[in-house]
Amino acid sequence: MALTERKALDLWRRAMCSYVRTSDGDMTARQKAIFMTIALQPGPHTVRGLAADLNLAKPAVTRAIDALEKIGFVRRQKDQNDLRSVILERTVEGMDWLRDYAGLIVAAEAGEDVGRPMVDRKTAAA
């Protein structure tokens, strides 16, 4: 395995472990992808747009938005130019979470492993 790949995986592992450790571990990968797209990508975001972009069925996006709205990360806004459409907007609370999440990743990149060491004395000694 290439060195950069190994490094990328280790970064990912640390960040992922930190996330699992700290949080209540709720958000789905799908929800994360959708929320981060809404929060970080330009342009008005719609259900169909996200569904097409992420190669998902529309109901899946709707449900993810439901979850994201429930925890207050995203807001639904009717499109006045086409009342069928719904514009998805990020909230301040969502951005706050995102900032913390970024801190997690940056810390992982710096090599910090949030949490205790992982050797198991008993088994390791055997």
Place this chain on the structure above:
Amino acid sequence: MALTERKALDLWRRAMCSYVRTSDGDMTARQKAIFMTIALQPGPHTVRGLAADLNLAKPAVTRAIDALEKIGFVRRQKDQNDLRSVILERTVEGMDWLRDYAGLIVAAEAGEDVGRPMVDRKTAAA
């Protein structure tokens, strides 16, 4: 928001979106963290060790291992020094998946956005 954080978030977003797009979106964050720890960290891994390390209840780890074993990424091996313990080992299949996953991250790091552009013509025009 600091520049490095913004960059880290964008990397994360791209990788996460690629993952959602390509895969059938099955693995939980918890499962990923556990599997990557088993696959990338040294030392014999046990249920209790992972539970302590990731701050999880043991049953949660057992169930995650069940899922990982079911898809063939992890193997259970009885500890001959203590028949109560179970040593978790990675499999070749798991490492194959991990290699692909690393490729996803590296590609995201390189700035490639796997999939189609995300503007929605209709809404963007409004």
Place this chain on the structure above:
DNA sequence: CCGATTCGTTTCATCACCGAATCGGATGAG
């Protein structure tokens, strides 16, 4: 030998998510 402890697993009830099909409402074309 016998009780206490430690391991991993199993059970239980609950809850969220999944894909597929369908819905009502809004829009656009004829």
Place this chain on the structure above:
DNA sequence: CTCATCCGATTCGGTGATGAAACGAATCGG
């Protein structure tokens, strides 16, 4: 106006994850 189309939401049955509690088996201590 009328019909086809598009949008987002809802329903359906089924699957899987969740935390809490209790379990059998193995080990250790006295």
